[in-house]
Amino acid sequence: MEIRRGSILKGPFWPEEIKVSYVESLGDSRVRIEAVGLKTQRFYNPILSVEDLAKVEVVEEAPFRFNADGEEVFLYLESLRIRNAYQFDPLYAVSVSQIDPLPHQIEAVYYYMLQNPRIRFLLADDPGAGKTIMSGLLIKELKYRGLVDRILIVVPGHLKDQWLREMKEKFQENFSIVDRNTINAEWGRNVFTEKNQVILSMDFAKQDDVLFALKDSYWDLCIVDEAHKMSAYKYGQKVSKTQRYYLGEVLSSISNYLVFLTATPHRGDPENFRLLLDLLVPGLFANVDILSEAINNKENPLFLRRLKEDLKNFDGTPLFPPRKVETIKFHLSEDEKRLYNAVTEYVEKHFNKALEKDKRNVAFALTILQRRLASSTRAIRKSLERRYERLKELYEKGKFIQEFEYDEDLLEDLEERERWREEEELLEKLTSAETLEELREEIEKLATLVNLAKEVERKEVETKLSELKKVFEEKKIRQTGTKLLIFTESKDTLEYLVEKLRSWGYSVAYIHGGMGLDERIRAEAEFRNRAQIMVSTEAGGEGINLQFCWLMVNYDIPWNPNRLEQRMGRIHRYGQEHEVHIYNMVAVDTREGLILGRLFDKLSQISSQLGSDKVFDVIGDVLGGKSLKDLILEAIANKRTLEDILKDFERINDEEALKRIRDVTLEALATRHIDLQRVLGDQRKAIENRLVPEYIEEFFKRAADKLNIKMQKRADNCWRITEVPYIIRDRSYNFKIKFGEVLREYAKVSFDKEIASKTQAEFVAMGHPLLEAVVETIQQNYSKSAEVGATFTDPSGQMDGIIWFLEVEIRDGKNEIAGKRLFAVYQHIDSSLSFINPAILWDLKPEANTSERSHVLPDKNAVVSFVITNGVEKYKDELFEKRLRVAEIKRKYGIRSLESMILESDNKIV
Template identity: 70%
Template structure:
């Protein structure tokens, strides 16, 4: 039992008073019988300061004295030090998350995560790449990287409801990250508990999250990282001095302060409204841009730290080739038959009449219901017939019950637009079937009679089977020689009824068909996608449910839009199913558009304008900004305005022509944020980072070799299978028995693994489980090694150098740089070689792979071991340079924050001060200025001043970095190996070779550096 005087600074203690081994910082007597021991946990770095009585000392065991006897088992020490290196893999593998995830990343994805997002001390970032760039992949890389660095544990993903399955699937399949989805059912089952506090990795629908009770629950939570997909939906608009905030924007305001890191994802951040864009950025860093002028300045000078945007034509692969093949979009025009035109005109007259009546009464829900009917009319005769039948039947039921339903529904158009397709259909049908502009039962009866006439007319037209659009589809298929070549075809429609109609017709034509629609569950959609990609199925017919989250580019390059969605974003999303990375063919898109309907005329005029814009831009990045960019309003509003007032149609078309092409081009460039797009990606640097990972020996081959050696030591039964795969037959209980925190972070360790691979390509090819850093079995092995062999690190061991170049000691240390907020700014492992003359130099921490463990108690000559000298060397020669490296970027970020953030807040404070002075002056002149108005402005000014002070403190803290005391992990005594004489390298010949190589490189104007002493596996 140790006594109080025996416990000294730097001792490592083991006791029931701590949940882990603790290194002593100080021992302070308190009175005669109590002692305060201050220490830091070896695993968690948590601070402990218990006050103990004399009797408590019998539970304390002093584990180590800082004397290296070099008596430990060399293999045990190798495993311990290599486990430390794996636990800090991100230091040695600059692309750590890339190499432990089952993805094939592209240069722009690597650049976004490693050169932009993760470089921010406090991540507040908008990633705004074009559609198809793989923003979900980039988010997954960020999650993986931050989790392994120990920077995040609680992660919240907020996404549109229809994308939740895609997020769950991609995080699990590609990154082995298991999220859960929380909805109303999960919340209700929690019996009043805060369901978000019990889960660390959560996905939630944006429109569920914006509901009042859900926001109230979220307000009492905190997160390390929050990711918002389709973040542009969190919109706010400024009208004069008033800001109109949507519920989604209010959700963003709630999320911003409850998360440390915040990442927004969107492909359409701007929409032609700079103020709307500024307000979106305001959610990331409140007050960072006082006005749009300051925002424009940052875009022009390309020094905005809050966002990154790359356009699809600038995205290249590692060979420098464009990742998106050409895309040819053709408008296929057709005229309605006489019968179809009669049906169209009659239904449109009905819609016009009741739409205008609803608007006059400010009944926007009835008006919205009628827009749904008009869209069905544009889709197909089958779709309008079935919609009219359902409306006729439901209105009859209401009439018989004596009911009129005109009341406001509990959801708005934006809410419905963002629902999953099945729910959206249900809500749309509810609106379409129940709501009427009729104010009396007599009016309702008249409307029912009219709808009945429309049903009869639709049936007559359908019975004649003269649908012109279907014939144009057949012509497109013939032109593309679909039947002769077996080429696959993707057809999109908005309507489930139209989908059923097309499936019937295409099957009758003899084609093999599959389909995707919102009524299918995730498994059924995956099966349909797989059938299309991997079997002889030739045609897929899909509603908008297939417009997101499925990838069909491997086998399909021809697509037909059977109807055109009134939401242009959906058009771009549809095309993105086949026009994306991995497509090997020129993509052909056909839009079927009639020339003699209101919608058709508008689309034709728009597409002609867009065609001219495309010629100027050299790009077709225009479909998702059709309305806002060119005509300043949404397509839906444009079409319904024309339907409500047909007389304006000619004026509308003339307005299109009045908009100069140059003006439209400028608007498209503004809306697509071309000015802030980053065009150059440094491929050379990224390839260099990949090479660095190989040099540091953390590529799969070395991880696999470490696991094999660790398995031998830990009695894990394994057997090699064919194709280089492994079966882990039995995992001992000690390794499976991990704490709760481990299971939350990495998952459960299984008793056995039937088929695993340490190579991700091989794992993907053979359907094996991919084992890499972050996988439960590897992390459990690392944990067990670090616990079991800590004494080996304390004792040290002997290794020999087969090349006979070294005779000395190699020290292994871990050190951190912290900032003024006491947060870790950087962490490094160092290996320092001390030769027999006590000269010190840095070597690669992977050096043990090139050395050979010698038997315990081998003879060796003594070398002076001075821990303080080693510490001083690491701090002055290693950490000081590392600190400068970190400070360089931090100073740049700080200057940008001062330039825009501080300046913006000062500008707003000045404006507020001016308003207060103005109010006071007007009061002196006896003008009636309410006290509440003045006090509101005073509070606003105080809030701005507080924000400025907080930002100033944050900037100061981020640029004041300091090194913490390095921690010695272990040391090895290295001896010259016993090598046969014919294998000894000739140093003189080696130096001659080095000299020739260096001169050759200099001759070609390169700057070679001799790094032979660092043991990197290469000399220059």
């Protein structure tokens, strides 16, 4: 039996007939075969012994009789075109997702990431650039190209729901959140090997048992949001790695494609940045000098950064309108000042005592109390009451708690609901008291403070609330109906503000961390459609988009500046049409307020010199490496006088601060030019070549007729699908993992994303389980018909010949798919050959089982030779050229790095 290229084989070693593309003899007794399944297009690479070969049958290729059912052949070939649509549409994922991406997003995905044969990439655009959108586009494109199935997304804990929601709503991609409950429910099994699309919290993933389970899994694509958190630092010759960095090393080893997302890649430390890139391609940049050379030469195949001010709409106008940040400075009333001083003295005393005894979590608990004090009288009163009641309860039981474990980094990244629970646990239970007598004295002091807070609250003199009312009057909120967003850290303050604002006659919506995702979405919709005011805790700063509002008040100021930038990003984002106004409320006769007021003055000064407002998330760098929180705690604990701390601001050299900001924001790395003309050109090409919704809809209707799917047109221009037969619903386990279940019926679907968006219909495009199941059923059932061929009539009477469809696959040296392309060739009546648009079948009328056909004799060998010479070679050269530049850059810096590491090793030996 002779097996050669082009042979069709049948045997027990694969579940379908396969077509051989390569044969290699391994000695006298074995043969290695490369082949593709005729039904599934799956790649097979078996090594067969002489005994195995005896069980294999060479199937004669069906002759081209051209008498198969024309409709079956049409549906089969059109299903091939649909599966290969990304080859003709340069922006295919855009066409089948419910998004309208911006030029910089298209550029990042299509001109940078997808140009890499093995994507290992850092996307470091400024906040608000839409990195989730770019990730979704990348996922869709890689899935359509058959390059990824298993996808892992690692994010800070508080962003899990946002990613889950955006992947589902915008890209119809179903992910599962894996947390401790999931792992406990799957005890004894590795959930990471069983689920194909997983979202995972970074700080959950870094735990030892989770890392151990992750190491046993492998992912086609891993995306890490806020990747800068996976940090390592070099001190002399020693590298200090955080636990998150160890997680990064594991992710790098278990992923084929790896994408890091961050808006703050290196915090002004080039070595820290180099170590982050080392997770993507280990050893490419052995030291900072080699990395700096690559940056200066604009040879950076690993990363892309664009600054907010460079981002543009398709018409070239700036993407983000200006934003103005103002500080509303006010003084507390006498009663408020008395309460503030009393609580701060209590915090100072017990904070310092806790630090002396190295009880850091007690000290941390007291800082929570100080933040509540700055938030509102209601918040501090309720916090003091809860602490008083719990400590009293412990005293009556004759015990007290001084320590229990917590991780401040982990606490910062928890979802707000969890963070509140942990903070309350710390605040209500921990004490610096070491004897019951000390505990009794502390409880008595708390009772005094509670009474003082109640007295202030009873007088209803909250200066900050009066200042808020002035904002309402100045901006004529009531008269104009302008929407306003108010942020606070405390749920108690939120409830207080909602009460007050409603009593003033305003319609108010609210969002806080105790609400589920569905409740938050409803609150967002209520604010958009009905309510004039939204009051939100930090939960509203995560994953909620409110660009229809342009006024915002920070009723209290978070000590973590990143949260301040997150809050502002809810309204200062793409889609905002107004200049954004943000007000920070600061009591300047308090210790923290005095520092914040002076800081905001300095930031305003630097911002005007910089010509940009991107200073809030780099406050630590403006302060020369000190954190805002550290400065405030120094003031609260009286470690330094306020005068001394305020002199720190006077000592800030504006030029040095500007340089630090530019370094930290990686201005030197930024790609300042976006190739708008290229994007517009590809957009026009996409419109010309994409599978328009009408074609997909018509294909589905014709398939439905053939496969007995019952569908009815609705009055709103959508479709009701009343019955999907079992043969289509009966999909494999792998299909269900990849696309989801196919339902028996669908109440409202549309094949047009604009109609789907307007009518809230289910959008059916590639990736939707129903359409994928129909395409798969057609390819399984009608492949034989396509092999035989069918006869079509040209209504125009111009065509008389044979149309050939050839699917070509090019593989690289690692035997991985480098590219695929579908060619259609027209063999004329005189046997001459030319390429033709694969969509030509839409212009022809299929005939059923006809004996009439063209008199042209099929010449398969000539067609294959024509495609290789005129199509494949050119395509191969395109692929080679794209890979060559990236390979040359990696080779250049890889060799330099290798030489550097050898030299370093030699010096150590000497």
